[in-house]
Each structure stands twice: as structure tokens, then as C-alpha cells.
Amino acid sequence: MKINLTNIKKAKKLLNKNECVAIPTETVYGLAGNAYSNQACKKIFQLKKRPKNNPLIVHYLNYRKLEKDCNFNDNFLKLYKKFCPGPITFILDLKKNSKISKIVTNNKSTLAVRFPKHPLTRCLLGKLSYPLAAPSANLSSKVSAVNSNDVKEDFGKKVKFVLEGGRSSIGIESTIVDLRNKPKILRLGGLEISSIQSALNKKIQINNNPSKVSAPGQYKLHYSPGIPIRLNVKKIKTNEAYLLIKKNKETKSNYFFLSKTGNLKEAAKNLYSTLRKIRGKNYKSIAVSKIPNKGLGRTINDRLIRASKF
Numbered sequence: 001m002k003i004n005l006t007n008i009k010k011a012k013k014l015l016n017k018n019e020c021v022a023i024p025t026e027t028v029y030g031l032a033g034n035a036y037s038n039q040a041c042k043k044i045f046q047l048k049k050r051p052k053n054n055p056l057i058v059h060y061l062n063y064r065k066l067e068k069d070c071n072f073n074d075n076f077l078k079l080y081k082k083f084c085p086g087p088i089t090f091i092l093d094l095k096k097n098s099k100i101s102k103i104v105t106n107n108k109s110t111l112a113v114r115f116p117k118h119p120l121t122r123c124l125l126g127k128l129s130y131p132l133a134a135p136s137a138n139l140s141s142k143v144s145a146v147n148s149n150d151v152k153e154d155f156g157k158k159v160k161f162v163l164e165g166g167r168s169s170i171g172i173e174s175t176i177v178d179l180r181n182k183p184k185i186l187r188l189g190g191l192e193i194s195s196i197q198s199a200l201n202k203k204i205q206i207n208n209n210p211s212k213v214s215a216p217g218q219y220k221l222h223y224s225p226g227i228p229i230r231l232n233v234k235k236i237k238t239n240e241a242y243l244l245i246k247k248n249k250e251t252k253s254n255y256f257f258l259s260k261t262g263n264l265k266e267a268a269k270n271l272y273s274t275l276r277k278i279r280g281k282n283y284k285s286i287a288v289s290k291i292p293n294k295g296l297g298r299t300i301n302d303r304l305i306r307a308s309k310f
């Protein structure tokens, strides 16, 4: 990808003034601000209409830059070496003298950290003297943004600048793993659990039960396109959009396919943009055909279940 330095400079200038800028990542777009600045972090929460008790992920260029803010451990280093930069977020203990704004963590002693892979955002991070706090660049509880138009659709001119980085290649948020004690998955995401398990050489607990919320991304209503969703549907109702994992012979105007052949990576990449597309039409609800509950299919099902708690 060609790096447009004029745009990077513009983003840097705004961030240095404690403004928010939308940044591309390989998972979804983020709404970024200086993670060391209370003022910038407050703006992120206001723009997103995000509850204060839902902490933000902080994005770093590499682990060296993280050293002054968090304590590392062996599991972190193992996973970092294998998957970073990439679609994985770590929960670590904050260092006492860290400069991370208390607004980011809601005064907690832990921090969610991620090392995004997108070249533009990496270039930007390399030019800043602080890491970037960035939740997904969508209004709270709504469908995430996977390109610059999605961000503009949600925020209009309220977000001063969107760093144009094309379409997110993974299209679904990072996998969150809590590494403070025994590793635990807090949110299913773009990195498959089986890959994390084989890197650590052990089975990991998945703490994905919505009644035990430790990552508010686990709150029930989330990722919502604003109309009801029914899951595992074989027969649709009138005025319903039908979301299918793979293209079939019937091509009715209300049929939406997540992939050509049932490929789960492709389906994950298309999920949010397809939900946005359906939302822009006049359907009363969305019926979803069964999606295999394995690999990234688990992440897709997780998002659809939460989106269905309308």
C-alpha cells in the first residue's frame, strides 16, 4: 500500500491537539486519540456515546513502546512473537507510573493493548510520542466500521479526519485474551482460538458468557443494525432480508451472501458491510441461515447473537 504522508501529517497534527481521528486497522476502523491525554480520551467517549465504564484498547507500534506502561509475562511474549502485529488484544497489568489516562481504563489497574498491522496506522504510530486509545469507530452498540464511508455514515463531520486506508482486510474485531493469570479469551475475534491454543500449547478457557461481563464488548446488545435479527432460519417471512453464508442458486433481491463458497474468512470480512447494506434498505428484520460454529464462524455467530438481542 502506498503511504500518503500528507494525510499522516494531518492526522498527527490533529492528534497532537487532542482531537480524535479515525484510523484504519486490519480488523475494523478505530476512533483514535492520545491515550496519555484525558481531554482526548473524553472526546472519544463523547463522540461514540460510549458508557464510561467500558474501557478502551490502546494501540502501540511495538512492545518496546509498551514497556513503560505495562508489565509483561511469558505468555504475552510468546503470543506477541507469533501474532503481532495482528488481530489480538492483550489484557495486562498497568505499571503504577504509567501515563495512560484514567479515562481510558475507568480507573482500573489493567490495560487492553493491541499492535495493529495496517501500514498507515503503523506509520502514524511511529511518528507519535504517545500510544493511541481507539475503540471501534462506530456509535456505541451499533455495527462496526470497516471502511472510511462507514465512519462518515456514523459521525458525519463530528470526526474531524478519517485516515483513508481502504477496506479492513479482516473485517471483524480483534480476539481479546486476558493474560494476567491463566490465559482466558474475553472476546472472540479475528484470530482463531485454535491458533492461540497451539501457540501456548494448552487449551484456553473462553469467558464468553454474557451474564458474566468482564469485557463490556460482551454486553448483550452490540453490533446492532437497528432491526431485529432471527438466527438459524430455514424459512423467511415477508419483508425479511435473508443472510446466507454462501451464494446459492436462488438470487432474489432480498438474499445477501457473506461469501461465494462458504469460506469463513471471506464471510467474516463481509459481515459488517452486509449488515450496513441491509440496514440501508427497508426490511423489517433479518433472517440468518445457519452458520457453521467453527473457526471464524464462531466469531460471526457471537456477533450475530449479540446483534439479535434487539
Ligand code: TXA
Binding pocket: 025, 027, 028, 029, 030, 031, 054, 055, 056, 057, 089, 091, 105, 108, 110, 111, 112, 114, 134, 135, 136, 137, 172, 173, 174, 175, 176, 186, 187, 214, 215, 216, 217, 218
Ligand atoms: O479490533 C479491535 O479490537 C478494534 C480496533 C479498532 O483495534 N477495537 C475494538 O475496540 O474493538 P472496542 O472498544 O470496540 O472494544 C474493546 C473491547 C471492549 O469490549 C472493552 O470492554 C474491552 O475491549 N476492554 C478494554 N479494556 C479492557 C480491560 N482492561 N479489561 C477487559 N476488557 C477490556
Ligand code: MG
Binding pocket: 135, 136, 144
Ligand atoms: Mg466496538
